Amino acid sequence: MSTPLRPGDPAGLGRYELVGRLGEGGMGTVYLGRDSDGGRLVAIKMVRPEFAHETEFRGRFRSEVNRAKQVPSFSTAEVLDADPDHEPPYLVVEYVDGPSLAVEVRERGPLSGAALQGVAVGIATALTAIHGAEVIHRDLKPGNVLFARGGIKVIDFGIARAFEATSQHTRTDQMVGTVSYMAPERFDPVNGRPATPAADIFAWGAVVVFAATGRSPFAADSAAGTAMRILTSEPDLTGVPESLRGAVAWTLAKDPEARPTARELLDLLLAGEASRPAAATATAAATENAPVPVPAKRGRKAAVIATAVAVLAATGAGLTIRGLRDDSPATTGATSPSSAVAAKPGLAGTASGEPASGSAASSRPAPRPSARSLSPLEKLQAIRNGKRKTLIHSVQLDQDLAMESHYTEIEAGDGTGRKSEFALIPAGVDFLVQSLAASTPGRPVCLGVRLTEESAKLTQSECFTGPGTQFELIPAEKKDDQGRPAYYIYNDSSGYLLWDGKSFYVQEVGDGDPIYTFSFVDRGPLPS
Structure with a gap:
């Protein structure tokens, strides 16, 4: 659903008239536009000025957009146009008039049956097309999965690399992605590898768990706690139906090499649960109906976890690996x-802070705290x-x-x-x-x-x-x-x-x- 333009929004970009707002995020603002050639409605992402000022970004943006245009529109929003040289640059994609998976689950509750299966297959189909064009999504999440007439459409694929890889945007505080759907290897940018298609496969598993249950498979009290669980814990697959649990467990493997490709995943979903790999079956059985705690596993290097914490601290997502305690001691000096x-x-x-008329005198002893929590x-x-x-x-x-x-x-x-x-x-x-x-x-x-x-x-x-x-x-x-x-x-x-x-x-x-x-x-x- 679009909302009205705000004061200060442009009236148009290139040959496109802007008629409303569709959303806003860390990379830029998304507008609903109308193409002057035929009046087709489109979605236009206008890049934030701080990115646009960098020459290297424009070059990468142009390269990534050209690559994204090669992605077949199988369960993906088609990339239609872009102008990397415009002030500011913008990208034009197919307009999908439907709610996101995040909104659908929030408003109607988790999916089940054919609806859930359709989402799982639709996203796997999209990833098969995206990876087939040698593009990596990098930010697959419920907000980037839209319900369109006839099926699922995945949006915002490919161009994230332009934002992540330019000279001013390679630091840990500029890593693109949403913590709950990020693969373990993405939290170790120093000693690890660049993002690969396997990171999108991990995100597929986390998104399908969200669609089935309304929560992340590694949910914690904070982004840092979620990252710790991604690095050290098995996923909580409680509530994921048997027909999908094996495939989901396979995609959420800690080792990217142990995950299926998008093609293998799609084939598995289309073939049915009977053909799922034995390792995935064992993992799914181990996690069935068992919420996962946050163990201090020693199999992963402490340096990886420390790097992950540093990444989250730099992004403002979480400075300390901890739960949000409800019994924290009072901080002295605060104004009541x-x-x-x-x-x-x-x-x-x-x-003045003096007692109001009729209140107890200040000399009255403070009441003893109750022992009951x-x-x-x-x-x-x-x-x-x-x-x-x-x-x-x-x-x-x-x-x-x-x-x-x-x-x-x-x-x-x-x-x-x-x-x-x-x-x-x-x-x-x-x-x-x-x-x-x-x-x-x-x-x-x-x-x-x-x-x-x-x-x-x-x-x-x-x-x-x-x-x-x-x-x-x-x-x-x-x-x-x-x-x-x-x-x-x-x-x-x-x-x-x-x-x-x-x-x-x-x-x-x-x-x-x-x-x-x-x-x-x-x-x-x-x-x-």
């Missing part, structure tokens, strides 16, 4: 939400009541909101440090969201919406009740991968909280359906 509430009219308390539901209720610190976890990004005290825009972080700690302040049925890192005594700082001609950015604000600072938590149907309730975060005056590849912004009302959901991870009691 009660002081933020007290600073503005209509909220309980006093700006709070349940997850009680922690969530306490967070919503402004009693406990929280991480605000983006379910789709598998990262957490972060606010640096010296930087106004809100970014995605790894969930460590005070920059990721917030407190919800009830304001009627809505909430203010206070940053514990940016707040100082007497000066609480909250999230707010800053409207510009081009966008509605999420940024720092004073804590006060108003249209730009109050947010509603709208329950989502799906929980996060740890079973925590997930919510859409909605600002009544501007819209839903979204991510543009660099920072968070608020989508204008009427621009389209919400995409990102958020859960709240307990970080302990707020300081008194």
Whole structure:
């Protein structure tokens, strides 16, 4: 589904008129366009300016686009046109008017039966065509699998190499891919090999598990934890039907040499489960109905894991291999939400921090803490009541909101440090969201919406009740991968909280359906 163009968007690119927005990511913005020759609707990816300024990138972009044009349109979106010399460069592909696998599973639930089999075969068919043209996808994920009339269409193949391989984009912080669907060898760019077709085959297995279950086969509390499981654990295939489990297990082998080719995979799917290899059958049986823990396996070198952690840290995906603990000790010195509430009219308390009229004297001894641990539901209720610190976890990004005290825009972080700690302040049925890192005594700082001609950015604000600072938590149907309730975060005056590849912004009302959901991870009691 397209959304209206925003102020500042171009009206056209080359011979194509732009009529709407289809999405935005780390590589650029995707527009819905109309070809002046016949009026055909197309999808146009306009490259971000920071890539376009590099001469080497344009050369690689031209080469990769020419190669991608050779891919037969079997279950793939056809590459129609490109202009690497345009300011900025752009790529034109077939417009597929259908939801992505990510949206379909989120809104309707996991697939089963013929629908699941059709997705598995469709993606394998696409990879057979892509690899047959000597192209590697590099970023196969549910968001790049679209439901089209007549079957599956895989998009965004091939050109990722142009973004990944230019001189300014070979560092670990520019590796292209989505952690949950990345093969183990991709986390070791120093000692390992360049991406091969086998990495796409691994991604096929992870995508099919997602289609069948609604989760990654290596799901963890953080991107770094997911990477650790990819490197060291067997996949959790619980919920994958018997008809696909052997093929999926084969594709998720740690060793790329042990995985099938796309042609072998497609032949296996078309021939049926009876012909699956014995090794895959044994792996599938071992993982059936058994969720996988995170073992400290010694078979892989610690240096590989350390490199993977460094990669994730550089991308902002995760600094430390760890779970997000719900019993973390309180961080001293944080400003409590009660002081933020007290600073503005209509909220309980006093700006000076003194007890409100009728409250207990400050000399009263603090109550003794209860020995009983709070349940997850009680922690969530306490967070919503402004009693406990929280991480605000983006379910789709598998990262957490972060606010640096010296930087106004809100970014995605790894969930460590005070920059990721917030407190919800009830304001009627809505909430203010206070940053514990940016707040100082007497000066609480909250999230707010800053409207510009081009966008509605999420940024720092004073804590006060108003249209730009109050947010509603709208329950989502799906929980996060740890079973925590997930919510859409909605600002009544501007819209839903979204991510543009660099920072968070608020989508204008009427621009389209919400995409990102958020859960709240307990970080302990707020300081008194």
